[in-house]
Amino acid sequence: MSEATGEANVIPGSGGVSDAFNIEGRDVPESRPVIPLGQKTYDGEEQPRMGFFTDTTVCIGCKACQVACKEWNEVPDTIGELTGTSYDNTGALGADNWRHVAFIEQRKEVFVQQEAGLGTPAVEGEPDFRWLMSSDVCKHCTEAPCLDVCPTGSLFRTEFGTVVVQEDICNGCGYCVPACPFGVLDRREGDGRVWKCTMCYDRQKDGMEPACAQACPTDSIQYGPLEELREKANGRLEMLVEAGAEDARLYGANEQGYGMGAFFLLLDDPEVYRLPPDPEVVSRRFASLWGSAAVAAGAMIAGVAAAFVGGSR
Amino acid sequence: MSGRYEPQPQLAGSEQGGSPDGRGAVRMVPEEEVRSYYGRPVLKEPVWTWEVPLYLFAGGMAGGSSLLSLAARAGGNHTLARRALLVALGGATASPVLLVSDLGRPERFYEMLRVFKPTSPMNLGTWVLSAFGATTGAAVAGDILGIFPRATRLSEVASAVLGPALSTYTAVLISDTSVPVWHAARRELPFVFAASSMASAGAAAAILTSPEDAAPARRLTVGAALVELGLTEVMKRRLGDLVAEPYEREEAGRLDKLSKSSTTVGAALMALAGRRRPAAVAGGALILAGAVLERWAVFRAGFQSARDPKYTVVPQRERLRDREGA
Numbered sequence: 001m002s003e004a005t006g007e008a009n010v011i012p013g014s015g016g017v018s019d020a021f022n023i024e025g026r027d028v029p030e031s032r033p034v035i036p037l038g039q040k041t042y043d044g045e046e047q048p049r050m051g052f053f054t055d056t057t058v059c060i061g062c063k064a065c066q067v068a069c070k071e072w073n074e075v076p077d078t079i080g081e082l083t084g085t086s087y088d089n090t091g092a093l094g095a096d097n098w099r100h101v102a103f104i105e106q107r108k109e110v111f112v113q114q115e116a117g118l119g120t121p122a123v124e125g126e127p128d129f130r131w132l133m134s135s136d137v138c139k140h141c142t143e144a145p146c147l148d149v150c151p152t153g154s155l156f157r158t159e160f161g162t163v164v165v166q167e168d169i170c171n172g173c174g175y176c177v178p179a180c181p182f183g184v185l186d187r188r189e190g191d192g193r194v195w196k197c198t199m200c201y202d203r204q205k206d207g208m209e210p211a212c213a214q215a216c217p218t219d220s221i222q223y224g225p226l227e228e229l230r231e232k233a234n235g236r237l238e239m240l241v242e243a244g245a246e247d248a249r250l251y252g253a254n255e256q257g258y259g260m261g262a263f264f265l266l267l268d269d270p271e272v273y274r275l276p277p278d279p280e281v282v283s284r285r286f287a288s289l290w291g292s293a294a295v296a297a298g299a300m301i302a303g304v305a306a307a308f309v310g311g312s313r
Numbered sequence: 314m315s316g317r318y319e320p321q322p323q324l325a326g327s328e329q330g331g332s333p334d335g336r337g338a339v340r341m342v343p344e345e346e347v348r349s350y351y352g353r354p355v356l357k358e359p360v361w362t363w364e365v366p367l368y369l370f371a372g373g374m375a376g377g378s379s380l381l382s383l384a385a386r387a388g389g390n391h392t393l394a395r396r397a398l399l400v401a402l403g404g405a406t407a408s409p410v411l412l413v414s415d416l417g418r419p420e421r422f423y424e425m426l427r428v429f430k431p432t433s434p435m436n437l438g439t440w441v442l443s444a445f446g447a448t449t450g451a452a453v454a455g456d457i458l459g460i461f462p463r464a465t466r467l468s469e470v471a472s473a474v475l476g477p478a479l480s481t482y483t484a485v486l487i488s489d490t491s492v493p494v495w496h497a498a499r500r501e502l503p504f505v506f507a508a509s510s511m512a513s514a515g516a517a518a519a520i521l522t523s524p525e526d527a528a529p530a531r532r533l534t535v536g537a538a539l540v541e542l543g544l545t546e547v548m549k550r551r552l553g554d555l556v557a558e559p560y561e562r563e564e565a566g567r568l569d570k571l572s573k574s575s576t577t578v579g580a581a582l583m584a585l586a587g588r589r590r591p592a593a594v595a596g597g598a599l600i601l602a603g604a605v606l607e608r609w610a611v612f613r614a615g616f617q618s619a620r621d622p623k624y625t626v627v628p629q630r631e632r633l634r635d636r637e638g639a
Binding site for chain 1 (some may be wrong): 348349350351353355357358376377378388389393413415416418419421427433476477478480482485486488489491496500501502506510511528530532536538540619622628633
């Protein structure tokens with residue numbers, strides 16, 4: 001990866017990473033090491049941690065990411081019905097939707113956005129109407145609970161710091177499904193196994209960017225070394241705030257909480273986009289999870305013993 | 314929120330901007346609006362089916378039974394010890410069948426055993442259940458055939474040591490998820506499951522054993538049933554009105570109420586007339602039914618809790634506000 005980043009203009013998918021992140025031609029910074037479970041390191045094979053930065057302010061809702069993802073990863077087509085709330089016809093992330101474009105219609109003054117060149121479409125004759133669109137995806141967390149709870153080791157941490165399901169091992173126990181705080185993973189009907197975004201692991205291995213990022217016509221989806229993307233996102237946020245977009249905010253652009261490998265620039269509260277505002281890192285509650293189970297197990301021994309206090313018959 | 318079952322969630326939901334599909338949207342926080350993506354869930358509902366709550370019950374009962382068996386053996390009540398051990402074996406046999414059949418790919422069940430993974434309660438549980446099944450089976454076989462007495466005793470002890478782990482790890486399993494009603498109850502759930510397991514073990518033994526040998530089993534089941542009833546209430550109270558709401562409505566609400574009645578009547582019957590076999594059988598059956606229903610209520614409450622975004626969003630918003638305020 002590192003040799004590509006020095007070039008000023010890299011054509012997407014041609015061996016570098018996202019053109020957007022390469023414009024400034026920075027060196028690849030050290031990202032926080034993500035140590036795979038049960039493994040100390042990838043040694044020489046370890047790559048910089050890669051991620052997605054989804055800048056929703058330039059999303060035009062074309063769903064090219066959804067289509068490209070399905071095409072490349074051979075995800076079954078789901079001709080969904082329109083949800084009736086806007087142009088969303090897939091509803092949520094799941095086994096058959098590894099990207100999901102949310103459409104939110106709001107009554108809101110939009111002149112600020114237009115002046116800032118955010119491209120948020122307004123409807124003629126509706127000056128106080130705005131459309132929010134955002135392409136959601138697996139967050140590839142540092143503290144991934146799906147990976148923690150997976151009983152077979154089917155879910156694993158790649159050399160790119162991402163989280164991937166090995167379909168030849170998954171036995172469809174379904175534990176990762178309620179473990180995920182973002183509702184990303186689901187079992188595929190008729191298949192029985194769990195499927196989710198792999199960040200196009202196969203493409204990554206060949207130095208290509210994921211299909212969704214490559215297909216995105218506005219570079220709303222940007223791919224690159226996570227550390228670099230986070231810096232870039234902060235710059236973008238500053239720019240937006242200066243331009244008067246007071247709503248703009250970053251979601252998951254640091255190592256706090258889950259340490260998301262895919263993060264977002266939003267124009268409203270996360271929950272409006274179906275994102276949890278402050279998810280608790282569930283599987284790191286080791287003491288309260290196992291501690292009370294241990295005490296309860298001890299209490300069972302005491303309880304049964306107490307039943308024999310009055311005699312054994 | 315008053316009384317019985319859900320008061321027309323559809324109406325209340327659509328009026329106040331709750332979920333448009335009308336699934337559980339009665340506002341408990343009236344002052345401010347809960348924001349969401351058109352009422353769609355943030356979390357995925359679990360994909361687990363009926364086998365899982367039944368396993369929570371069967372595994373729990375088995376774990377309590379092996380412990381009861383060892384205690385009876387130590388006290389010289391061999392009849393009770395033998396019956397309880399048979400219950401433990403029954404549970405240990407049914408459990409893997411239930412678990413494997415719940416898998417999306419049952420033929421790949423063995424993948425669970427290709428790793429030892431302490432971060433996964435399900436993986437640890439698989440190992441505990443396997444060891445429990447092996448030791449309980451060995452203990453029963455040795456007891457029936459009358460061979461290898463020392464190995465048989467050793468198996469009994471091992472089975473009794475693994476029993477409480479088997480009964481309580483399932484609480485950790487479901488608490489180690491993002492489902493609010495499960496995760497927020499991670500401190501209380503193991504105790505609820507422990508009490509319920511002891512009540513089931515006592516009830517099953519009291520059904521299978523003649524009353525003159527079953528006094529400790531009766532005491533265990535009555536005491537544990539009362540503790541179970543109390544702890545369930547403690548759990549709900551500590552969850553708070555909003556997070557515990559699934560226990561008050563829809564399927565989980567009905568199951569919870571049914572469980573409470575069944576357990577209460579069963580415990581009363583067992584306490585007052587347990588010395589007579591028919592009453593012991595009836596009381597025991599009611600307590601067992603109460604335990605199954607309670608696990609089912611906890612199970613279904615998780616689905617309801619995952620389905621409505623307010624259970625996810627409101628506590629997280631409160632946490633954010635507290636952090637900003639501090």
